[in-house]
Amino acid sequence: MLNRILVSIDGSPLSFQALDFAMGLGAACGSEIIVLHVAVPFDLSKLHSYEMEKLEDDIYEKIKKKATSKEELTEDEKSKAEAGALEVAKKKAAEAGYKTILFKEVIDNEPAKTIVHQASILKADAIVMGTSGLGLMSAALLGSVSGKVVSSAPCPVIIVR
Template sequence: MYKRILVPTDGSPLSKKAVRGAIDLAAAVGAEVVALNVVPRYPMSYFEGAVVASPKEVARVEKQWQEHGQSLADDVAAAAQKAGVTARAVTARSDLVAEAILAAARKNKCDLVVMASHGRKGIKRLLLGSETQHVLTHGQVPVLVLR
């Protein structure tokens, strides 16, 4: 059925639900799990141009974000391995989360993406957008959405 399942995580309670679902599904079908965290490229300010950060400070923040993102992905891989599922942890650097998820699915040859969704409707959905919706509509790989 599925051989490699990509599960993006940001460490939130909702993404943890998707992680549990992905690990359970992988265990049931004998698939590998690829845990992904998307790390922003550089610090953004609410008032673009209002605060100037030195290159050293930007590098420090980027390193901190990378380490935190890798830690989140490593935690998912460890949970999968504890459940007897082969897993690996990866990070991607991008400010476009959905695009990074789609690229990771292609790069890692995943045949399923398991994601969570807030299930927003109406105006909230229009205003807040949805990374899950973007992955669903622009991807070439099946997506299992958990709420």
């Protein structure tokens, strides 16, 4: 039923909780997991410095700590976490010993559209993702990625909180 699970991460602690959830589910079904990170270009606050290929260890520890306490990251930590999202995901997968896992980075300025598009071309059976935690109205007005994905995805969507 779940041969291929697409996990969308953005570097936030909640998105790594989504990854944990997907790995738990995937272990039960023996499924392949594809971790997708959509990088938004021209967003200077999220600019990825390619010299920073190696992830700083302290940010990894911080993300792990804050995922359990559900604390918010500071702005500085946020941009570091965003840039190193895939690195953190790789570490997490290695720690969990998950073998059938792939990592993919796509650059696009419309994350929701990209996630849905990737889900359909990769023939994913489910999309797992976190949510920004915006309220009902602000999500509608600002445009929440998870909300858009839920309404236009070709497959079941699992929103982790």
